[in-house]
Amino acid sequence: MSPREMERIVLVRHIDGAPSPDDFRIERVAIPELADGQFLARNQFVSCDPGTRSRLSPGASYAPPLQPGAPVDGFSVGEVIESRNEHFAVGDKVALTGWATHVVSNGRGYAVKLPDLGVPESLWIGILGVPGMTAWFGLKRVAQLQAGERVLVTSAAGPVGATAGQLAKLWGASEVVGIAGGPEKCQWLTQVAGFDRAIDYKAPDFEGQFAAAAEGGYDVMFDNVGNAMIDRALPVMKMRGRIVVSGQVADYNTPVDKVPGLKHTAQFIARRLRMEGLVVFDDLPGFSAAQAELATMIGDGRVRYREEIFEGLASLPAAFCGLFTGASFGRRVIRVG
Amino acid sequence: MSPREMERIVLVRHIDGAPSPDDFRIERVAIPELADGQFLARNQFVSCDPGTRSRLSPGASYAPPLQPGAPVDGFSVGEVIESRNEHFAVGDKVALTGWATHVVSNGRGYAVKLPDLGVPESLWIGILGVPGMTAWFGLKRVAQLQAGERVLVTSAAGPVGATAGQLAKLWGASEVVGIAGGPEKCQWLTQVAGFDRAIDYKAPDFEGQFAAAAEGGYDVMFDNVGNAMIDRALPVMKMRGRIVVSGQVADYNTPVDKVPGLKHTAQFIARRLRMEGLVVFDDLPGFSAAQAELATMIGDGRVRYREEIFEGLASLPAAFCGLFTGASFGRRVIRVG
Numbered sequence: 001m002s003p004r005e006m007e008r009i010v011l012v013r014h015i016d017g018a019p020s021p022d023d024f025r026i027e028r029v030a031i032p033e034l035a036d037g038q039f040l041a042r043n044q045f046v047s048c049d050p051g052t053r054s055r056l057s058p059g060a061s062y063a064p065p066l067q068p069g070a071p072v073d074g075f076s077v078g079e080v081i082e083s084r085n086e087h088f089a090v091g092d093k094v095a096l097t098g099w100a101t102h103v104v105s106n107g108r109g110y111a112v113k114l115p116d117l118g119v120p121e122s123l124w125i126g127i128l129g130v131p132g133m134t135a136w137f138g139l140k141r142v143a144q145l146q147a148g149e150r151v152l153v154t155s156a157a158g159p160v161g162a163t164a165g166q167l168a169k170l171w172g173a174s175e176v177v178g179i180a181g182g183p184e185k186c187q188w189l190t191q192v193a194g195f196d197r198a199i200d201y202k203a204p205d206f207e208g209q210f211a212a213a214a215e216g217g218y219d220v221m222f223d224n225v226g227n228a229m230i231d232r233a234l235p236v237m238k239m240r241g242r243i244v245v246s247g248q249v250a251d252y253n254t255p256v257d258k259v260p261g262l263k264h265t266a267q268f269i270a271r272r273l274r275m276e277g278l279v280v281f282d283d284l285p286g287f288s289a290a291q292a293e294l295a296t297m298i299g300d301g302r303v304r305y306r307e308e309i310f311e312g313l314a315s316l317p318a319a320f321c322g323l324f325t326g327a328s329f330g331r332r333v334i335r336v337g
Numbered sequence: 338m339s340p341r342e343m344e345r346i347v348l349v350r351h352i353d354g355a356p357s358p359d360d361f362r363i364e365r366v367a368i369p370e371l372a373d374g375q376f377l378a379r380n381q382f383v384s385c386d387p388g389t390r391s392r393l394s395p396g397a398s399y400a401p402p403l404q405p406g407a408p409v410d411g412f413s414v415g416e417v418i419e420s421r422n423e424h425f426a427v428g429d430k431v432a433l434t435g436w437a438t439h440v441v442s443n444g445r446g447y448a449v450k451l452p453d454l455g456v457p458e459s460l461w462i463g464i465l466g467v468p469g470m471t472a473w474f475g476l477k478r479v480a481q482l483q484a485g486e487r488v489l490v491t492s493a494a495g496p497v498g499a500t501a502g503q504l505a506k507l508w509g510a511s512e513v514v515g516i517a518g519g520p521e522k523c524q525w526l527t528q529v530a531g532f533d534r535a536i537d538y539k540a541p542d543f544e545g546q547f548a549a550a551a552e553g554g555y556d557v558m559f560d561n562v563g564n565a566m567i568d569r570a571l572p573v574m575k576m577r578g579r580i581v582v583s584g585q586v587a588d589y590n591t592p593v594d595k596v597p598g599l600k601h602t603a604q605f606i607a608r609r610l611r612m613e614g615l616v617v618f619d620d621l622p623g624f625s626a627a628q629a630e631l632a633t634m635i636g637d638g639r640v641r642y643r644e645e646i647f648e649g650l651a652s653l654p655a656a657f658c659g660l661f662t663g664a665s666f667g668r669r670v671i672r673v674g
Contacts, residue, residue, distance in 0.1 A: 054603070227602055245605040252603075261598010265564055266391070266589075268582040268614030275612045277605030 004031045007313055008071045008100035015056045018253045018324055021317035023056070024072070031102055039083035041094050041103045044337035046076040046313070047125035048320035053252040073097040077114070077124040078337060088113060095124050099316060101336050110281075115288070117295035126331035127298065127305045128291045130280055131159035136290045137283040138222060138244045139167055142276050147172030149219035150238070154178075154229045156195065157185035159305065159331035160246055164222045165195050166303045173220075177213045179229070181326045188329075192304050202326075220244070226251035227260040234264035234273070243275040253324060306330025341368045344650055345408045345437035352393045355590045355661055358654035360393070361409070368439055376420035378431050378440045381674035383413040383650070384462035385657035390589040410434040414451070414461040415674060425450060432461050436653060438673050447618075452625070454632035463668035464635065464642045465628045467617055468496035473627045474620040475559060475581045476504055479613050484509030486556035487575070491515075491566045493532065494522035496642065496668035497583055501559045502532050503640045510557075514550045516566070518663045525666075529641050539663075557581070563588035564597045571601035571610070580612040590661060643667025 080092040093114040096103045105111045139145045151168040155161045156178025178195045186198035199209045214236035226248035297303040417429040430451040433440045442448045476482045488505040492498045493515025502513045515532045523535035536546045551573035563585035634640040
């Protein structure tokens with residue numbers, strides 16, 4: 001590629017059901033001359049998030065749907081290599097959006113100059129980025145977790161769930177139970193991430209394990225999966241329990257009439273439950289303080305994380321599609337720089 | 338009946354599905370001698386509430402289920418006629434619980450001495466009782482209604498819904514839309530209760546009326562009906578909308594696997610929705626201030642109400658069963674005194 005060209009991933013067609021790598025293609029385009037106020041960054045890592053799925057179908061979600069032919073804009077972290085913007089200098093590390101090798105930005109939208117917290121750069125699209133901040137503000141602002149409470153986390157070996165479970169313990173939860181798929185993830189949860197208990201949803205006796213762990217009930221359910229898990233949890237929530245709707249990876253690919261219905265809703269009155277959805281950009285003003293605190297927790301080993309690093313932009317579509325099959329284990333990041 | 342006997346309604350059998358009058362019977366029992374600390378009240382009115390239904394099946398709800406043979410304890414209002422309790426004197430007006438002609442109380446639980454607010458006594462089990470307080474605290478504490486917001490109320494001609502809609506207007510809602518069954522109720526909502534718009538769920542073009550009224554979206558949904566109505570409203574909620582789960586009259590008689598499922602739950606993330614269940618006894622400390630304010634609003638005609646008065650305890654079972662068929666129009670109260 002010439003010095004003035006970049007590669008990016010575009011959506012080939014609106015997706016119906018589970019995404020497939022051929023729903024995406026890579027295109028090579030010229031990098032435009034910068035206008036006044038713009039800067040150019042070279043991405044080092046780009047991320048793939050389950051939440052991106054909700055923009056790949058025609059229906060509206062928390063962000064407008066992408067049209068076929070449009071570039072996909074997952075999160076990225078990179079370095080400014082050219083600038084006509086007084087707030088971003090060459091050499092600055094930045095968090096941006098773009099499934100691409102380069103990003104041209106005017107500094108508005110999601111364009112954040114990153115402080116030097118002494119952590120690997122990939123963490124800015126992982127535990128210090130949207131997944132970690134979702135865990136942080138989901139527990140603090142939405143769940144309003146109190147010391148001594150029992151917490152259930154689904155998709156617990158994923159980057160949001162693993163962080164949420166560990167933060168819950170550090171913030172005084174009496175017990176944290178995680179649900180994950182397969183013995184390897186469950187073992188990591190209890191032996192590395194400090195969960196009190198892990199339940200394997202692929203195990204034949206999952207329902208029995210779930211019922212046993214649910215004795216005593218849950219004050220907080222931090223859900224990253226969707227309706228089937230929430231409906232299972234409603235009858236085992238405690239009085240004034242809170243359900244954080246953080247992600248719905250099991251439902252994103254399903255047309256609304258096929259989504260499992262929440263049926264145990266009588267529990268909302270019986271137990272005064274509160275269920276609330278979360279998009280973490282509402283908490284953007286609080287990110288830098290939370291990131292500094294979380295980086296310290298990572299630095300001294302109180303919070304652990306897992307990454308799966310893929311090489312090259314071309315590996316991104318398949319890595320993204322694997323998010324919906326249970327294949328991922330930790331944060332998937334793609335090294336492009 | 339001799340002066341030392343009372344009548345009360347007992348549950349004949351656990352109820353499966355819609356209640357029927359023969360699920361209840363009246364029994365005559367002796368009024369016991371009062372122990373120290375007790376008082377005896379003669380009820381003037383007793384109420385029938387849809388929420389009582391949830392205690393008549395074996396499953397746990399917000400209160401433990403009644404066993405066959407047990408007296409049913411809906412709300413009542415009466416007068417102390419004998420007292421060995423220093424806080425309750427003969428002649429005091431009291432709010433109590435008991436589907437009965439008389440109540441013996443030790444003053445604990447729900448036993449409230451009523452102030453003289455110059456309103457008809459039946460209002461203490463209606464708009465000044467649980468239904469009115471549910472509307473009040475559902476809007477204030479749960480929905481946290483703000484001026485300028487659009488509000489949707491279901492079962493709007495019922496005592497909770499009608500009060501909620503009127504309070505929403507008085508507290509600055511920009512528009513209040515009510516859903517009710519039949520032209521008579523809809524007319525009352527717009528012409529007497531001051532709703533901006535009423536939608537007849539029995540009308541052939543209900544879905545079209547609903548869609549037209551929903552343009553602009555709702556900040557608050559105050560639901561007294563259940564999942565089918567909530568699922569219909571989820572896609573027309575506004576960003577940061579709140580759903581108050583106040584009652585589920587359409588679902589109380591339905592086994593959980595047959596309850597309509599909430600499917601539009603992707604909206605919780607997309608629109609940052611919050612849904613919360615309410616049992617108004619959590620707000621008991623605030624009742625008397627709210628009741629005084631509401632009595633003033635009733636007195637000067639800012640808040641209107643409707644009652645259907647039935648005569649005699651024997652009329653109660655049929656009146657109660659009619660709550661689930663859409664037959665009621667306003668608060669049903671039974672005069673027993």
